[in-house]
Amino acid sequence: MKRIQVFLAGAFIAVGSLCAQSTTAEWQAGVAKLKETIQNNPAQAAEEASQLIKGKNKKNVDLLVAIGETYLKAGKLTEAEEYAALGKKANGKSALVSVLQGDIAVEQKNAGLASQKYEEAIYFDSRCTEAYLKYADIYKAANAGLAIEKLTQLKELEPDNKAVDKKLAEIYYSKNDFSKAAEYYSHVATDATATEGDLVKYSFALFLNHNFEKSLEVANLGLQKNPKHAAFNRLAMYNNTDLKRFDEAQKAANLFFNEADKADYSYLDYMYYGHLLDALKKYDEAVVQYEKAIELDSTKTDLYQNISTVYEQKNDYKKAIDAYKKYITSLDKEKQTVDLQYQLGRLYYGAGTHADSLSTTDAADRKHALVKADSVFAVVAEVNPDSYVGNFWRARSNSALDPETTDGLAKPFYEKVATLLEGKKDARYNSVLIECYSYLGYYYLVTDKLPESKEYWNKILAIDPANATAKKALDGIK
Secondary structure, three states: OOOOOOOOOOOOOOOOOOOOOOOOHHHHHHHHHHHHHHHHOHHHHHHHHHHHOOHHHOOOHHHHHHHHHHHHHOOOHHHHHHHHHHHHHHOOOOHHHHHHHHHHHHHOOOHHHHHHHHHHHHHHOOOOHHHHHHHHHHHHHHOHHHHHHHHHHHHHHOOOOHHHHHHHHHHHHHOOOHHHHHHHHHHHOOOOOOOHHHHHHHHHHHHHOOOHHHHHHHHHHHHHHOOOEHHHHHHHHHHHHHOOOHHHHHHHHHHHHHOOEOOOOOHHHHHHHHHHHHHOOOHHHHHHHHHHHHHHOOOOOOHHHHHHHHHHHOOOHHHHHHHHHHHHHHOOHHHOOHHHHHHHHHHHHHHHHOHHHHHHOOHHHHHHHHHHHHHHHHHHHHHOOOOOHHHHHHHHHHHHHOOOOOOOOOHHHHHHHHHHHHOOOOHHHHHHHHHHHHHHHHHHHHOOOHHHHHHHHHHHHHHOOOOHHHHHHHHHHO
Protein backbone atom coordinates (compact mmCIF):
# COMPACT_ATOMS: atom_id res chain seq x y z
CA MET A 1 0.00 0.00 0.00
CA LYS A 2 1.42 3.34 -1.00
CA ARG A 3 1.89 5.55 2.05
CA ILE A 4 1.32 9.28 2.02
CA GLN A 5 1.52 11.73 4.87
CA VAL A 6 -0.94 14.58 5.08
CA PHE A 7 -0.44 17.62 7.26
CA LEU A 8 -3.59 19.24 8.62
CA ALA A 9 -4.51 22.74 9.75
CA GLY A 10 -8.06 22.16 10.89
CA ALA A 11 -10.86 19.68 10.41
CA PHE A 12 -10.22 16.49 8.51
CA ILE A 13 -12.11 17.03 5.28
CA ALA A 14 -10.36 14.91 2.72
CA VAL A 15 -12.18 11.94 1.21
CA GLY A 16 -10.65 8.76 2.51
CA SER A 17 -8.29 8.47 5.43
CA LEU A 18 -5.30 10.65 6.19
CA CYS A 19 -3.36 7.60 7.31
CA ALA A 20 -1.51 5.33 4.93
CA GLN A 21 -3.77 4.78 1.92
CA SER A 22 -3.88 4.48 -1.85
CA THR A 23 -6.56 5.94 -4.11
CA THR A 24 -7.22 5.44 -7.81
CA ALA A 25 -9.21 7.33 -10.38
CA GLU A 26 -11.24 4.15 -10.96
CA TRP A 27 -13.31 4.59 -7.82
CA GLN A 28 -12.60 8.15 -6.72
CA ALA A 29 -15.10 9.52 -9.20
CA GLY A 30 -17.66 7.03 -7.98
CA VAL A 31 -17.21 8.11 -4.37
CA ALA A 32 -17.48 11.77 -5.39
CA LYS A 33 -20.77 11.02 -7.15
CA LEU A 34 -21.96 9.08 -4.11
CA LYS A 35 -21.65 12.21 -2.00
CA GLU A 36 -24.16 13.95 -4.22
CA THR A 37 -26.78 11.21 -4.16
CA ILE A 38 -26.72 10.08 -0.50
CA GLN A 39 -29.03 12.83 0.69
CA ASN A 40 -31.24 13.19 -2.36
CA ASN A 41 -31.67 9.54 -3.30
CA PRO A 42 -30.52 7.12 -0.57
CA ALA A 43 -31.65 4.04 -2.50
CA GLN A 44 -29.70 5.04 -5.57
CA ALA A 45 -26.68 5.82 -3.38
CA ALA A 46 -26.84 2.36 -1.85
CA GLU A 47 -26.93 0.81 -5.32
CA GLU A 48 -24.01 2.94 -6.50
CA ALA A 49 -21.97 1.95 -3.42
CA SER A 50 -22.71 -1.75 -4.07
CA GLN A 51 -21.56 -1.40 -7.66
CA LEU A 52 -18.32 0.31 -6.55
CA ILE A 53 -17.21 -2.63 -4.38
CA LYS A 54 -17.94 -5.38 -6.84
CA GLY A 55 -15.24 -7.55 -8.32
CA LYS A 56 -11.67 -6.59 -7.60
CA ASN A 57 -12.76 -3.81 -5.24
CA LYS A 58 -14.59 -6.14 -2.87
CA LYS A 59 -11.61 -6.19 -0.52
CA ASN A 60 -10.28 -2.73 -1.37
CA VAL A 61 -9.96 -1.34 2.15
CA ASP A 62 -9.22 2.19 0.94
CA LEU A 63 -12.46 2.22 -1.05
CA LEU A 64 -14.54 0.63 1.71
CA VAL A 65 -13.27 3.21 4.22
CA ALA A 66 -13.86 6.07 1.76
CA ILE A 67 -17.48 4.99 1.30
CA GLY A 68 -17.88 4.59 5.07
CA GLU A 69 -16.50 8.09 5.67
CA THR A 70 -18.83 9.50 3.03
CA TYR A 71 -21.83 8.00 4.78
CA LEU A 72 -20.52 9.19 8.14
CA LYS A 73 -20.18 12.78 6.97
CA ALA A 74 -23.71 12.58 5.63
CA GLY A 75 -24.93 11.55 9.07
CA LYS A 76 -25.75 7.96 8.04
CA LEU A 77 -24.18 6.08 10.94
CA THR A 78 -25.76 2.69 10.19
CA GLU A 79 -24.39 2.60 6.66
CA ALA A 80 -21.01 3.90 7.87
CA GLU A 81 -20.83 1.04 10.38
CA GLU A 82 -21.68 -1.47 7.64
CA TYR A 83 -18.76 -0.36 5.48
CA ALA A 84 -16.45 -0.22 8.50
CA ALA A 85 -17.39 -3.85 9.18
CA LEU A 86 -16.69 -4.78 5.54
CA GLY A 87 -13.31 -3.05 5.81
CA LYS A 88 -12.53 -4.93 9.01
CA LYS A 89 -13.44 -8.19 7.32
CA ALA A 90 -11.18 -7.38 4.37
CA ASN A 91 -8.23 -6.48 6.63
CA GLY A 92 -8.51 -6.97 10.38
CA LYS A 93 -5.33 -4.97 11.00
CA SER A 94 -6.10 -1.88 8.93
CA ALA A 95 -5.37 1.42 10.65
CA LEU A 96 -7.75 3.06 8.17
CA VAL A 97 -10.66 0.96 9.39
CA SER A 98 -9.84 1.57 13.04
CA VAL A 99 -9.83 5.35 12.47
CA LEU A 100 -13.21 5.11 10.73
CA GLN A 101 -14.59 3.11 13.65
CA GLY A 102 -13.20 5.72 16.03
CA ASP A 103 -14.89 8.49 14.03
CA ILE A 104 -18.19 6.65 14.20
CA ALA A 105 -17.80 6.25 17.96
CA VAL A 106 -17.18 10.01 18.26
CA GLU A 107 -20.46 10.70 16.46
CA GLN A 108 -22.13 8.28 18.86
CA LYS A 109 -20.58 10.27 21.75
CA ASN A 110 -18.71 7.18 22.92
CA ALA A 111 -15.35 8.74 23.75
CA GLY A 112 -14.01 5.60 25.40
CA LEU A 113 -14.56 3.44 22.34
CA ALA A 114 -13.28 6.17 20.04
CA SER A 115 -9.99 6.51 21.93
CA GLN A 116 -9.64 2.73 21.97
CA LYS A 117 -10.04 2.60 18.18
CA TYR A 118 -7.53 5.41 17.62
CA GLU A 119 -5.06 3.60 19.88
CA GLU A 120 -5.70 0.47 17.82
CA ALA A 121 -4.98 2.39 14.62
CA ILE A 122 -1.65 3.57 16.05
CA TYR A 123 -0.82 0.01 17.05
CA PHE A 124 -1.46 -1.15 13.48
CA ASP A 125 0.39 1.82 11.97
CA SER A 126 2.66 3.82 14.28
CA ARG A 127 2.71 6.67 11.76
CA CYS A 128 -1.05 7.04 11.42
CA THR A 129 -1.03 10.81 11.92
CA GLU A 130 -4.78 11.14 11.91
CA ALA A 131 -5.22 8.70 14.80
CA TYR A 132 -2.81 10.63 17.03
CA LEU A 133 -4.52 13.94 16.30
CA LYS A 134 -8.03 12.60 16.78
CA TYR A 135 -7.03 10.85 20.00
CA ALA A 136 -5.72 14.20 21.24
CA ASP A 137 -9.01 15.86 20.30
CA ILE A 138 -10.90 13.46 22.55
CA TYR A 139 -8.73 14.09 25.59
CA LYS A 140 -7.69 17.73 25.15
CA ALA A 141 -10.43 18.94 27.50
CA ALA A 142 -10.95 15.95 29.80
CA ASN A 143 -7.31 14.94 30.23
CA ALA A 144 -4.88 17.35 28.59
CA GLY A 145 -1.92 15.34 29.86
CA LEU A 146 -2.93 12.26 27.85
CA ALA A 147 -3.47 14.38 24.75
CA ILE A 148 -0.08 16.04 25.11
CA GLU A 149 1.61 12.68 25.69
CA LYS A 150 0.13 11.24 22.49
CA LEU A 151 1.03 14.31 20.45
CA THR A 152 4.57 14.28 21.83
CA GLN A 153 4.94 10.71 20.58
CA LEU A 154 3.87 11.85 17.11
CA LYS A 155 6.16 14.88 17.32
CA GLU A 156 9.13 12.57 17.83
CA LEU A 157 8.16 10.65 14.70
CA GLU A 158 7.30 13.72 12.63
CA PRO A 159 9.15 16.74 14.07
CA ASP A 160 8.14 19.01 11.18
CA ASN A 161 4.42 18.20 11.27
CA LYS A 162 2.68 21.56 11.66
CA ALA A 163 -0.62 19.90 12.54
CA VAL A 164 1.00 18.51 15.69
CA ASP A 165 2.43 21.91 16.63
CA LYS A 166 -0.95 23.52 16.14
CA LYS A 167 -2.77 20.94 18.21
CA LEU A 168 -0.22 21.22 21.02
CA ALA A 169 -0.52 25.00 20.92
CA GLU A 170 -4.30 24.78 21.20
CA ILE A 171 -4.15 22.42 24.17
CA TYR A 172 -1.57 24.44 26.08
CA TYR A 173 -3.58 27.59 25.35
CA SER A 174 -6.75 25.99 26.72
CA LYS A 175 -4.96 25.02 29.95
CA ASN A 176 -3.54 28.56 30.36
CA ASP A 177 0.07 27.51 29.82
CA PHE A 178 0.72 30.53 27.64
CA SER A 179 4.48 30.11 27.50
CA LYS A 180 4.15 26.64 25.92
CA ALA A 181 1.25 27.78 23.75
CA ALA A 182 3.33 30.63 22.35
CA GLU A 183 6.24 28.26 21.72
CA TYR A 184 4.14 25.92 19.57
CA TYR A 185 2.16 28.68 17.84
CA SER A 186 5.50 30.16 16.77
CA HIS A 187 6.08 27.03 14.67
CA VAL A 188 2.88 27.52 12.67
CA ALA A 189 2.45 31.32 12.62
CA THR A 190 4.22 31.80 9.29
CA ASP A 191 2.91 28.58 7.77
CA ALA A 192 0.50 28.85 4.86
CA THR A 193 -2.08 26.90 6.86
CA ALA A 194 -2.08 29.39 9.76
CA THR A 195 -5.49 31.00 10.22
CA GLU A 196 -6.40 34.39 11.65
CA GLY A 197 -7.56 32.52 14.74
CA ASP A 198 -4.10 30.96 15.13
CA LEU A 199 -2.45 34.38 14.96
CA VAL A 200 -4.92 35.85 17.44
CA LYS A 201 -4.23 33.09 19.97
CA TYR A 202 -0.49 33.33 19.36
CA SER A 203 -0.51 37.08 19.94
CA PHE A 204 -2.75 36.77 22.98
CA ALA A 205 -0.59 34.02 24.47
CA LEU A 206 2.46 36.25 24.08
CA PHE A 207 0.57 39.15 25.62
CA LEU A 208 -0.52 37.09 28.62
CA ASN A 209 3.09 35.94 28.96
CA HIS A 210 4.09 39.64 29.10
CA ASN A 211 6.03 39.47 25.83
CA PHE A 212 4.39 42.66 24.62
CA GLU A 213 6.85 43.45 21.84
CA LYS A 214 6.47 40.07 20.12
CA SER A 215 2.71 40.04 20.73
CA LEU A 216 2.45 43.41 19.00
CA GLU A 217 4.54 42.12 16.10
CA VAL A 218 2.14 39.20 15.57
CA ALA A 219 -0.92 41.45 15.92
CA ASN A 220 0.52 43.82 13.31
CA LEU A 221 1.11 40.84 11.01
CA GLY A 222 -2.60 40.08 11.31
CA LEU A 223 -3.53 43.72 10.72
CA GLN A 224 -1.55 43.75 7.47
CA LYS A 225 -3.92 41.08 6.21
CA ASN A 226 -7.08 42.43 7.83
CA PRO A 227 -6.83 46.05 9.07
CA LYS A 228 -10.32 46.01 10.60
CA HIS A 229 -9.97 42.76 12.49
CA ALA A 230 -11.29 43.41 16.02
CA ALA A 231 -8.96 41.07 17.93
CA PHE A 232 -5.79 42.33 16.23
CA ASN A 233 -6.74 45.96 16.92
CA ARG A 234 -7.59 45.02 20.50
CA LEU A 235 -4.15 43.45 20.95
CA ALA A 236 -2.47 46.43 19.31
CA MET A 237 -4.21 48.68 21.86
CA TYR A 238 -3.27 46.44 24.79
CA ASN A 239 0.37 46.00 23.82
CA ASN A 240 1.03 49.61 22.85
CA THR A 241 -0.49 50.69 26.16
CA ASP A 242 1.75 48.34 28.13
CA LEU A 243 4.74 49.45 26.06
CA LYS A 244 3.81 53.10 26.84
CA ARG A 245 3.45 53.91 23.15
CA PHE A 246 0.34 55.88 23.85
CA ASP A 247 -0.10 57.59 20.47
CA GLU A 248 -0.05 54.23 18.69
CA ALA A 249 -2.34 52.78 21.36
CA GLN A 250 -4.81 55.63 20.78
CA LYS A 251 -4.86 54.92 17.03
CA ALA A 252 -5.52 51.24 17.67
CA ALA A 253 -8.24 52.10 20.20
CA ASN A 254 -10.00 54.38 17.71
CA LEU A 255 -9.98 51.60 15.12
CA PHE A 256 -11.09 48.99 17.64
CA PHE A 257 -14.00 50.94 19.08
CA ASN A 258 -15.12 52.76 15.93
CA GLU A 259 -14.18 50.79 12.82
CA ALA A 260 -13.38 47.16 13.66
CA ASP A 261 -15.56 44.39 12.27
CA LYS A 262 -17.71 42.34 14.65
CA ALA A 263 -16.17 43.73 17.82
CA ASP A 264 -17.54 42.19 21.00
CA TYR A 265 -16.34 44.31 23.90
CA SER A 266 -15.26 42.93 27.26
CA TYR A 267 -14.51 44.58 30.59
CA LEU A 268 -10.80 44.16 29.76
CA ASP A 269 -11.23 46.32 26.65
CA TYR A 270 -12.76 49.17 28.61
CA MET A 271 -10.23 48.72 31.41
CA TYR A 272 -7.28 49.01 29.03
CA TYR A 273 -8.86 51.98 27.29
CA GLY A 274 -9.25 53.56 30.72
CA HIS A 275 -5.56 52.93 31.45
CA LEU A 276 -4.65 54.51 28.12
CA LEU A 277 -6.79 57.61 28.65
CA ASP A 278 -5.45 57.95 32.18
CA ALA A 279 -1.87 57.89 30.81
CA LEU A 280 -2.88 60.56 28.28
CA LYS A 281 -4.28 62.64 31.18
CA LYS A 282 -7.78 62.46 29.73
CA TYR A 283 -9.13 61.82 33.18
CA ASP A 284 -12.86 62.32 32.66
CA GLU A 285 -12.84 60.00 29.65
CA ALA A 286 -10.83 57.44 31.60
CA VAL A 287 -13.47 57.35 34.34
CA VAL A 288 -16.17 56.70 31.74
CA GLN A 289 -14.27 53.67 30.44
CA TYR A 290 -13.61 52.27 33.92
CA GLU A 291 -17.30 52.60 34.74
CA LYS A 292 -18.20 50.75 31.52
CA ALA A 293 -15.83 47.96 32.54
CA ILE A 294 -17.52 47.61 35.94
CA GLU A 295 -20.93 47.70 34.28
CA LEU A 296 -19.94 44.76 32.07
CA ASP A 297 -18.43 42.80 34.96
CA SER A 298 -19.67 43.84 38.39
CA THR A 299 -17.05 41.65 40.09
CA LYS A 300 -14.21 43.90 38.92
CA THR A 301 -14.62 46.32 41.80
CA ASP A 302 -10.84 46.81 41.99
CA LEU A 303 -11.37 49.31 39.16
CA TYR A 304 -12.85 51.68 41.74
CA GLN A 305 -9.24 52.08 42.88
CA ASN A 306 -8.34 53.24 39.38
CA ILE A 307 -11.28 55.65 39.37
CA SER A 308 -10.17 56.98 42.75
CA THR A 309 -6.62 57.49 41.47
CA VAL A 310 -7.89 59.33 38.40
CA TYR A 311 -9.92 61.71 40.55
CA GLU A 312 -6.97 62.19 42.88
CA GLN A 313 -4.83 63.19 39.89
CA LYS A 314 -7.53 65.74 39.06
CA ASN A 315 -7.36 66.90 42.70
CA ASP A 316 -11.05 66.07 43.01
CA TYR A 317 -10.68 64.46 46.41
CA LYS A 318 -14.38 64.20 47.15
CA LYS A 319 -14.95 61.90 44.19
CA ALA A 320 -11.67 60.11 44.86
CA ILE A 321 -12.83 59.34 48.39
CA ASP A 322 -16.29 58.22 47.22
CA ALA A 323 -14.77 55.82 44.68
CA TYR A 324 -12.30 54.39 47.19
CA LYS A 325 -15.04 53.83 49.75
CA LYS A 326 -17.04 51.95 47.08
CA TYR A 327 -14.01 49.74 46.55
CA ILE A 328 -13.59 49.00 50.26
CA THR A 329 -17.27 48.25 50.86
CA SER A 330 -17.34 45.91 47.84
CA LEU A 331 -14.86 43.61 49.61
CA ASP A 332 -15.57 40.92 52.16
CA LYS A 333 -14.84 42.04 55.72
CA GLU A 334 -11.67 39.95 55.97
CA LYS A 335 -10.28 41.73 52.91
CA GLN A 336 -10.90 45.23 54.27
CA THR A 337 -7.32 45.48 55.50
CA VAL A 338 -5.57 48.24 57.40
CA ASP A 339 -3.64 49.13 54.25
CA LEU A 340 -6.90 50.14 52.59
CA GLN A 341 -7.82 52.27 55.59
CA TYR A 342 -4.42 53.92 55.36
CA GLN A 343 -5.00 54.88 51.72
CA LEU A 344 -8.45 56.22 52.57
CA GLY A 345 -6.88 58.32 55.31
CA ARG A 346 -4.34 59.68 52.83
CA LEU A 347 -7.19 60.80 50.56
CA TYR A 348 -8.94 62.59 53.43
CA TYR A 349 -5.62 64.23 54.31
CA GLY A 350 -5.20 65.35 50.69
CA ALA A 351 -8.71 66.80 50.70
CA GLY A 352 -7.76 68.92 53.71
CA THR A 353 -4.28 70.03 52.69
CA HIS A 354 -3.84 70.02 48.91
CA ALA A 355 -3.19 73.44 47.41
CA ASP A 356 -6.23 73.19 45.14
CA SER A 357 -8.39 72.28 48.12
CA LEU A 358 -7.16 75.33 49.98
CA SER A 359 -8.32 77.60 47.17
CA THR A 360 -11.56 75.85 46.15
CA THR A 361 -12.89 74.25 49.36
CA ASP A 362 -14.23 76.17 52.34
CA ALA A 363 -12.51 75.94 55.71
CA ALA A 364 -15.26 73.85 57.29
CA ASP A 365 -14.98 71.16 54.61
CA ARG A 366 -11.19 71.09 54.89
CA LYS A 367 -11.41 70.76 58.66
CA HIS A 368 -13.98 67.96 58.30
CA ALA A 369 -11.66 66.11 55.91
CA LEU A 370 -8.73 66.38 58.34
CA VAL A 371 -10.83 65.19 61.26
CA LYS A 372 -11.90 62.19 59.16
CA ALA A 373 -8.25 61.56 58.25
CA ASP A 374 -7.30 61.60 61.93
CA SER A 375 -10.05 59.13 62.81
CA VAL A 376 -9.02 56.75 60.03
CA PHE A 377 -5.33 56.93 61.01
CA ALA A 378 -6.37 56.26 64.61
CA VAL A 379 -7.76 52.92 63.42
CA VAL A 380 -4.50 52.22 61.57
CA ALA A 381 -2.51 52.96 64.75
CA GLU A 382 -4.76 50.78 66.87
CA VAL A 383 -4.59 47.81 64.51
CA ASN A 384 -0.84 48.14 64.03
CA PRO A 385 0.59 49.40 67.34
CA ASP A 386 4.13 48.29 66.45
CA SER A 387 4.15 50.48 63.34
CA TYR A 388 4.82 54.21 63.44
CA VAL A 389 2.65 54.91 60.37
CA GLY A 390 -0.76 55.43 62.00
CA ASN A 391 0.49 57.88 64.63
CA PHE A 392 2.77 59.62 62.13
CA TRP A 393 -0.19 60.46 59.90
CA ARG A 394 -2.31 61.37 62.91
CA ALA A 395 0.47 63.84 63.72
CA ARG A 396 0.39 65.32 60.23
CA SER A 397 -3.40 65.54 60.20
CA ASN A 398 -3.48 67.30 63.58
CA SER A 399 -0.64 69.58 62.55
CA ALA A 400 -2.76 70.67 59.57
CA LEU A 401 -5.68 71.29 61.95
CA ASP A 402 -3.37 73.49 64.05
CA PRO A 403 -1.28 75.35 61.43
CA GLU A 404 0.11 77.86 63.96
CA THR A 405 1.17 75.00 66.28
CA THR A 406 -0.12 76.97 69.24
CA ASP A 407 -2.39 74.19 70.49
CA GLY A 408 0.14 71.40 70.00
CA LEU A 409 -2.51 69.04 68.58
CA ALA A 410 0.15 66.96 66.83
CA LYS A 411 2.53 66.84 69.80
CA PRO A 412 1.44 63.57 71.44
CA PHE A 413 1.54 61.71 68.12
CA TYR A 414 4.96 62.98 67.07
CA GLU A 415 6.22 62.04 70.53
CA LYS A 416 4.89 58.49 70.17
CA VAL A 417 6.53 58.14 66.76
CA ALA A 418 9.87 59.50 68.03
CA THR A 419 9.87 57.15 71.03
CA LEU A 420 9.12 54.13 68.84
CA LEU A 421 11.72 54.91 66.16
CA GLU A 422 14.51 55.97 68.49
CA GLY A 423 14.46 52.48 69.91
CA LYS A 424 14.96 50.96 66.49
CA LYS A 425 18.26 52.81 65.85
CA ASP A 426 17.75 52.47 62.12
CA ALA A 427 18.99 55.12 59.71
CA ARG A 428 16.06 54.40 57.38
CA TYR A 429 13.84 56.32 59.78
CA ASN A 430 16.05 59.41 60.04
CA SER A 431 13.85 61.58 57.82
CA VAL A 432 10.78 60.69 59.90
CA LEU A 433 12.63 61.47 63.15
CA ILE A 434 13.77 64.82 61.75
CA GLU A 435 10.14 65.68 60.99
CA CYS A 436 9.13 64.71 64.54
CA TYR A 437 11.97 66.70 66.12
CA SER A 438 11.28 69.70 63.88
CA TYR A 439 7.67 69.87 64.98
CA LEU A 440 8.51 69.40 68.66
CA GLY A 441 11.37 71.92 68.49
CA TYR A 442 9.09 74.48 66.88
CA TYR A 443 6.25 73.78 69.32
CA TYR A 444 8.47 74.39 72.31
CA LEU A 445 9.87 77.49 70.61
CA VAL A 446 6.46 79.13 70.06
CA THR A 447 5.40 78.20 73.60
CA ASP A 448 8.62 79.79 74.92
CA LYS A 449 10.08 76.60 76.39
CA LEU A 450 13.54 77.18 75.02
CA PRO A 451 15.58 74.44 76.76
CA GLU A 452 13.18 71.79 75.44
CA SER A 453 13.26 73.43 72.01
CA LYS A 454 17.09 73.39 71.93
CA GLU A 455 17.06 69.70 72.86
CA TYR A 456 15.11 68.77 69.75
CA TRP A 457 17.09 70.99 67.36
CA ASN A 458 20.27 69.38 68.67
CA LYS A 459 18.77 65.93 68.09
CA ILE A 460 18.33 66.92 64.48
CA LEU A 461 21.97 68.00 64.19
CA ALA A 462 23.04 64.69 65.66
CA ILE A 463 21.38 63.03 62.69
CA ASP A 464 22.14 65.71 60.10
CA PRO A 465 24.94 68.09 61.15
CA ALA A 466 24.33 70.32 58.13
CA ASN A 467 20.60 70.80 58.73
CA ALA A 468 20.03 74.51 58.02
CA THR A 469 16.68 74.76 59.80
CA ALA A 470 18.06 73.38 63.06
CA LYS A 471 21.10 75.65 62.89
CA LYS A 472 18.97 78.73 62.27
CA ALA A 473 16.62 77.83 65.12
CA LEU A 474 19.51 77.39 67.56
CA ASP A 475 21.10 80.64 66.44
CA GLY A 476 17.82 82.41 67.13
CA ILE A 477 17.51 80.90 70.57
CA LYS A 478 20.98 82.08 71.56
